[in-house]
Amino acid sequence: MVVKQVKHWLVTRANAARWRPIQEWAEARGAEFSQTRDGQGFLIEHPGASPGPLRVEWGVSQRSYLPGTELRMRCEMGLHPDLQTMVLCRALMENLERAVFEAYTDTLKTRVDTDTPEEMRWLVMFPKFNHAASQIVRQRYGIVGVTKELTGAWVDGELGEALVQASQDLLPEGHPFVLMCMRGNLYLRTEMAEADLPKVQALVRLLETAAREARRVNDGLSETGVWPTTTSIAWTPSTRLGDT
Template sequence: MVVKQVKHWLVTRANAARWRPIQEWAEARGAEFTLTRDGLGFQIDQPTAQPGRLRIEWGVSQRSYLPGFELRMRCEMGLHQDLQLMVLCRALMENLERAVFEAYTDTLKTRVDTDTPEEMRWLVMFPKFNNATSQIVRQRYGIVGVTKDLAGAWIDGELSEALAQASQDLLPEGHPFVLMSMRGNLYLRTEMAEADLPRLQALVRLLEIAAREALRVAARLSDNGAWPTTTSIAWTPSTRPGDAS
């Protein structure tokens, strides 16, 4: 027992030192940095972040399609619940589509289970938007939404430029990545074997851009007073996408 406690203390201390630059960056933003109980990960909470409260977590992956460790983020924005949009790595989209197809064709299943992550169910529920202005975005990412118009309005513009730039180094081809607007919030997940400050900062900037664009789309639709209906209420989520969801 004593040996185990000493080992835990050593691991925690070593990781705290390794993540010191991330902690200093977080605290400079007015955020709180804390280690997870096991000392193998961390979380950052920034209530005053713009355009919404920000939670960042790095640790063991909570999704089977993200091996090893992941970075997950949530920006609380109070968006309309029906603003359901997603952009993800195209290779990941194709893998998830195969998994959904297998679930449907499994003789022991008649539908996709309600505990299946939204990112898989949405591939069945929502139409794909394939007309992004950027050729790089069309080639490297899959885009779905409650309507094609909403997906197109969100993806084209500043977010499209940010995704195209990210595809050069931050999110190389085939690197698992999901960005979603749901439950009034914006979520980002990506595989990250080691937490490092430059990549974390770049992904936070990407999330912030996506959040601003989501606000723009939501404001326009609110002004028009025309929200699309969605069948997602028939898929009551039984789980949330991790602690950062």
């Protein structure tokens, strides 16, 4: 027991030094930084963030399609529940589509299990948006949403420009990445072997851009969730996106 406690103390102390730049950046923003109980990851909570309370967590992946460790983030927005959209790495989308197809065609299954994450079920439930204004966005990312009109309104604009910029180095081709608007909030997940301050900062900026654009689209929705050019039919997910 003593040896285990000493080992834990050494790991925690080493990681405290390792993540010092991230902690200082977070605290300079007015956020609270803490290590996870096992000392193998960290959590940043920023209730006063704009455009909404922000939670950033780095640690062991909670998704099988993200090997090793991941960065996961949530921005609480209080958006209309009908605003359900997703952008993900195209290679990841193709892999998840194959997994969903296998689940549907498995002779022992008649449906996708309810514990299947939303990112997989949405590929079945929602239409794809293949007409993004940017050719790079069309080539590098898969995009789905409750309606094509809502999805296009979210992606074509500042968010599309940010995705193009991210594709140059932050999110290289094939790098697992998911950005979702659901349950009124924005969520981002991506594989990250080591917590790196510049990458964390850049991904936070990307999430904030997506959140601002989601707010803009949200302001165009009526109280019933109707977008000016169509009627959106919501499908309410029944599971949670990990612990984020």
